[in-house]
Amino acid sequence: MRELGIASIILIIANVAISYRGFKNRTFFESYKFEVDKILIQKDYIRLVSSGFLHTSWRHLIFNLISLYAFSGMLEMQLGIWSYLLIYFVSLIGGDLLALFIHRNHGDYSAVGASGAVCGIIFASIALFPGLDIGFFGIPLAIPNWIFGVLYVIYSIYGITSAKDNIGHEAHLGGALIGMLVAIAIRPEALVNNYIIITMIAIPIILFIYIIVRKPHILFINNLYFKSKSHNLTIDQRYNETKVFKQKEIDKLLDKISRKGIGSLSKKEKEKLDNYSK
Numbered sequence: 001m002r003e004l005g006i007a008s009i010i011l012i013i014a015n016v017a018i019s020y021r022g023f024k025n026r027t028f029f030e031s032y033k034f035e036v037d038k039i040l041i042q043k044d045y046i047r048l049v050s051s052g053f054l055h056t057s058w059r060h061l062i063f064n065l066i067s068l069y070a071f072s073g074m075l076e077m078q079l080g081i082w083s084y085l086l087i088y089f090v091s092l093i094g095g096d097l098l099a100l101f102i103h104r105n106h107g108d109y110s111a112v113g114a115s116g117a118v119c120g121i122i123f124a125s126i127a128l129f130p131g132l133d134i135g136f137f138g139i140p141l142a143i144p145n146w147i148f149g150v151l152y153v154i155y156s157i158y159g160i161t162s163a164k165d166n167i168g169h170e171a172h173l174g175g176a177l178i179g180m181l182v183a184i185a186i187r188p189e190a191l192v193n194n195y196i197i198i199t200m201i202a203i204p205i206i207l208f209i210y211i212i213v214r215k216p217h218i219l220f221i222n223n224l225y226f227k228s229k230s231h232n233l234t235i236d237q238r239y240n241e242t243k244v245f246k247q248k249e250i251d252k253l254l255d256k257i258s259r260k261g262i263g264s265l266s267k268k269e270k271e272k273l274d275n276y277s278k
Helices: 006-024 026-032 036-040 047-053 058-079 081-102 115-128 145-162 171-187 189-193 195-213 235-260 266-276
Strands: 133-136 141-146
Touching: 006 047, 006 081, 006 141, 006 145, 006 235, 036 047, 036 081, 047 081, 047 189, 058 081, 058 115, 058 145, 081 145, 081 195, 115 133, 115 145, 115 171, 115 195, 115 266, 141 145, 141 189, 145 171, 145 195, 189 195, 235 266
Parallel strands: none
Antiparallel strands: 133 141
């Protein structure tokens, strides 16, 4: 059983606590999840980090935390707390930035999960310690960590192409690549010692990222964000569309006031008028 360092323990506790609050409080969940328009138009950049501590379900959370547990011990012990945390958060933010770029014209696209950060930890571990056997809670799986990493990438690619949930699968690949690169930057000798496995894993990730960025149509993505033309609007187009819609709503409410007086407005209509006037 690998002993976890203090940073790993803190991250696990934070993920459990924040995810639990998200499960219980939908408003909290909606306020901090990754959502394209909230980030690009409303400049709510905290979502690039906060979304990584929210999860869609206990199963989603537990899978990420078990994966983090399996790969964190050796990495934190060898690199130290600050380098470990650097890999975690740079992978988290980098993975979300990739998803943000891919879905920049899909305003209502949303996602949550620590997967980008966890992938960064997994692939940093693979880059530095390829062939290290992994185990869960003292039970050895007797497979090298790079095999688990390859399976994780396959799962991520399936998640992107099927798009059956709002887990940030695109962030898996971005986080994986960034985690590997940061680890190599911290320990450059790893590139010399482990270049075969690093190359074998990095090239497919880079290739797939290129495809989903430049030629997503060839993946036959079964996803309304890629199939529906109504979602392929630029930020300016979405802003203008929203502005026109709000103005129509305001005009409708003002017309009702002019005909029947302000007392004719329902509570919901008054709240709507108040929000539009801000």
